[in-house]
Amino acid sequence: MSTTALDCSLVQRLVREALASRLGNGHALSPLAPGGRGVGGEGVASKLVVNVSxxxxxxxxxxxxxxxxxxxxxxxxxxxxxxxxxxxxxxxxxxxxxxxxxxxxxxxxxxxxxxxxxxxxxxxxxxxxxxxxxxxxxxxxxxxxxxxxxxxxxxxxxxxxxxERHVHMGPSDAEYYGVKNGDRLNLRIQSSCSAVLEDLLCRVAPATKLEVHLDTDEGNACDLAHATHYELFK
Ligand SMILES: [Zn+2]
Structure with missing residues (x-):
């Protein structure tokens, strides 16, 4: 293994450890998607994934x-x-x-x-x-x-x-955000074209991962590809 590879893995581990200690939990959080802030029930947020369909x-x-x-x-x-x-x-x-x-x-x-x-x-x-x-x-x-x-x-x-723009979620995420199937949440995206997309339809179903679906017009309009942060809120 080269010195460069060793350095990279060391840096990655240090960053992970620093993030884990600051966040105070063991949940994996993507640097692009630091999860939504709680607006409803107790518990830990799932990693928020925003994808373009x-x-x-x-x-x-x-x-x-x-x-x-x-x-x-x-x-x-x-x-x-x-x-x-x-x-x-x-x-x-x-x-x-x-x-x-x-x-x-x-x-x-x-x-x-x-x-x-x-x-x-x-x-x-x-x-x-x-x-x-x-x-x-x-x-x-x-x-x-x-x-x-x-x-x-x-x-x-x-x-x-x-x-219609929507967010898929399982029952525990629905509880975390304080919503039920058919309710609405807003999505804030920080990027070179920051935007708030309103009224995402919540689609709650068992065994579903937390995931927002936008279309290409919406994703391109807010430069989702280069987003540095996004969150769901009421
Ligand atoms: Zn979908």
Whole structure:
């Protein structure tokens, strides 16, 4: 092992120890995500993770087979932060009303009961679609589109949405922040373009890790890639 490598690991250990003693607990905290300040119940905050969901779609098994052939199964390409969910190898082309299209729209797995496309507003404008902000599964007043795969095409009559900003959490995090499923929290992001994003929908479910989902427009607007701190608050 070189001297440089030794020095690096020593520095990392010292920084970890210093942080641990200052924070007074054994929880791992990312330097980019020092966790939210408590606003509700007692207890220790989970590490807050803020991720951008780039445009993608969810499909039913039936639509998947229309797009990729009879009996086709999704193949995991990259596992997502939430256990059991993945970006699939399969991608499709989305076609809007005036034949405008975006290729390589990734499918997220596993398959669902309803097919749905989640776009940022910038994507929707490019396609010539006027999409509403909706929570997942709410397709009220949403436009449709065509999806094109190697084995065929699917026409969705509705289900193209801008997915409402939201935060996934388990019951203990919900208690920590003093919220229940369907409540709202605000997210403060410190970066070169600091911003407060209001009214994130709290989606509380068992066995869920604390994670905020923004879309690419929101993430880019507040320069999330270079954020130095973020926190959730009421
Ligand atoms: Zn999400």
């Amino acid at each position: 780039a445009r993608h779609c969810h499909v039913t098994q039936e639509d998947l087979e229309r797009l990729f052939g009879k009996g086709h199964q999704l193949t995991p390409y990259k596992w997502l932060y939430q256990d059991g969910f993945f970006a699939a190898q399969e991608v499709v082309t989305i076609i809007g009303p005036r034949h405008r299209m975006i290729p390589n729209l990734r499918i997220l797995g596993p398959c669902r009961d309803h097919s749905q496309v989640e776009l940022a507003f910038t994507d929707a404008i490019l396609l010539g679609l006027d999409v509403p902000v909706r929570k997942s599964g709410d397709h009220r007043d949403s436009p449709g589109c065509y999806l094109l795969g190697p084995a065929g095409m699917v026409e969705l009559s509705c289900g193209v949405i801008r997915h």
